[in-house]
Amino acid sequence: xxxxxxxxxxxxxxxxxxxxxxxxxVPIGAVVVKEGRPIATGRNGPRERCDPTSHAExxxxxxxxxxxxxxxxxxxxxxxxxxxxxxxxxxxxxARIARLYxxxxxxKGGAVEHGARVFEQEQCLHRxxxxxGIGETESAELxxxxxxxxx
Amino acid sequence: xxxxxxxxxxxxxxxxxxxxxxxxxVPIGAVVVKEGRPIATGRNGPRERCDPTSHAExxxxxxxxxxxxxxxxxxxxxxxxxxxxxxxxxxxxxARIARLYxxxxxxKGGAVEHGARVFEQEQCLHRxxxxxGIGETESAELxxxxxxxxx
Numbered sequence: 001x002x003x004x005x006x007x008x009x010x011x012x013x014x015x016x017x018x019x020x021x022x023x024x025x026v027p028i029g030a031v032v033v034k035e036g037r038p039i040a041t042g043r044n045g046p047r048e049r050c051d052p053t054s055h056a057e058x059x060x061x062x063x064x065x066x067x068x069x070x071x072x073x074x075x076x077x078x079x080x081x082x083x084x085x086x087x088x089x090x091x092x093x094x095a096r097i098a099r100l101y102x103x104x105x106x107x108k109g110g111a112v113e114h115g116a117r118v119f120e121q122e123q124c125l126h127r128x129x130x131x132x133g134i135g136e137t138e139s140a141e142l143x144x145x146x147x148x149x150x151x
Numbered sequence: 152x153x154x155x156x157x158x159x160x161x162x163x164x165x166x167x168x169x170x171x172x173x174x175x176x177v178p179i180g181a182v183v184v185k186e187g188r189p190i191a192t193g194r195n196g197p198r199e200r201c202d203p204t205s206h207a208e209x210x211x212x213x214x215x216x217x218x219x220x221x222x223x224x225x226x227x228x229x230x231x232x233x234x235x236x237x238x239x240x241x242x243x244x245x246a247r248i249a250r251l252y253x254x255x256x257x258x259k260g261g262a263v264e265h266g267a268r269v270f271e272q273e274q275c276l277h278r279x280x281x282x283x284g285i286g287e288t289e290s291a292e293l294x295x296x297x298x299x300x301x302x
Contacts (some may be wrong), residue, residue, distance in 0.1 A: 046222040051213055052245040053204065054222075062202055071197040071205075086269045087241025090262070094238060095203040108274055111241070115274045116267035118237045123259055123266045 009033050009079040010103060010135040016043040016056060017081045017142050023048055027142040030056035030080040032064035032073065032097075039076075040064035056080055057088035061095045072096045081139040083110030083132065089118035093126050100128040103139030160184050160230040161254065161286040167194040167207060168232045168293050174199055178293040181207035181231040183215035183224065183248075190227075191215035207231055208239035212246045223247045232290040234261030234283065240269035244277050251279045254290030 006014070009031055016029025020043040028044040042059025046052050057080050065071050077099040078092060083106040092100060102112070111118050112130060119127045157165070160182055167180025171194040179195040193210025197203050208231050216222050228250040229243060234257040243251060253263070262269050263281060270278045 046245070050216045050220055050222050052216055052222045052224070052247075053209055053213060053242050055245075058204055062204060065201045065203055069201055071201050071203045073203070085241055085245075086237045086262070086267060086272075087239075087245060090236055090238025090241060091204050094197070094236075109276075111237070111267070111269075111272075115272040116237060116262070116269050118262075118267050121237075121262075121266040125260075 006135045006138065007079075007101075009038065009077070010081070010101065012038055012041060013056075013079045013081050013103070014135060014138055014142070016041050017139065020044045020056070021142060021146050027146050028056045028080070028082045030060040030078060032060045033077040033079065034064075034068075034073070034075060039067050053087065055085065055088050057084055058091055061091055061097070065095065074098070077101065078128075079134075081135065081142070082106050083112050083114070085109045086111035086116045086118055089116070092128055093118065093124060096126050097128045099131070101131045101134050103133070103135040104143070105132060105136070157286045157289065158230075158252075160189065160228070161232070161252065163189055163192060164207075164230045164232050164254070165286060165289055165293070167192050168290065171195045171207070172293060172297050178297050179207045179231070179233045181211040181229060183211045184228040184230060185215075185219075185224070185226060190218050204238065206236065206239050208235055209242055212242055212248070216246065225249070228252065229279075232286065232293070233257050234263050234265070236260045237262035237267045237269055240267070243279055244269065244275060247277050248279045250282070252282045252285050254284070254286040255294070256283060256287070
């Protein structure tokens, strides 16, 4: 049996997640894609960067905005290995991300299909298209392995 | 009649908001206070910084974490002129802010007493004490003046 290959962008996000784990950070990775081209990557790094906002999505969004010289990432996609939290979902709205693709869902901290459900709020000014479950097995296995080693 | 003076920290946050307006940014300001001492300020600046995450709270929290050399701002207070949005409320949770004081409430974008109500979610890992309505007149007047000039 041949397993259907993961989309290239989720592979990039997963590679970022692995890099986070190698640095002792919770393995979550992200990439911003514009017109089929990856323009910025990010990985979770709050401890080493002494920055509680240093989530993969925030890092990738901030880098993409620097690269484009624009706070609005119109027409951009964000690929991330885990369902974004409320902070990151809010940042996705502010950045006007057009499409969000994520791997594993996160009942504990996610705010897309759980908890605060940021994009479903009536006041939400911008709603990205959302696609989930891409590389969820790989993403979840990275997280489980990380926490298993630390127990 | 003598109007009760605003707490010093809200005055600092309002001064930051005025600085934002002077730079052409929506006037919102914040300050992080630890043991009675202001340790970091922040103001809204997404346009000039090309950073959609550059809200007053995020800037103040990131600077405070740098100053303390710790991603967790245990025992710290955050004073901000406007009700935080979902992104900033999420950052307040991640930073473990002990007490949140804000000025005007924000039915359009706020996520504390409106919309996503981030701190009220069952999954919320850390809930700050919240005090609102401090300097709300001054804060709202700054915002109204800013948008009036731009119409």
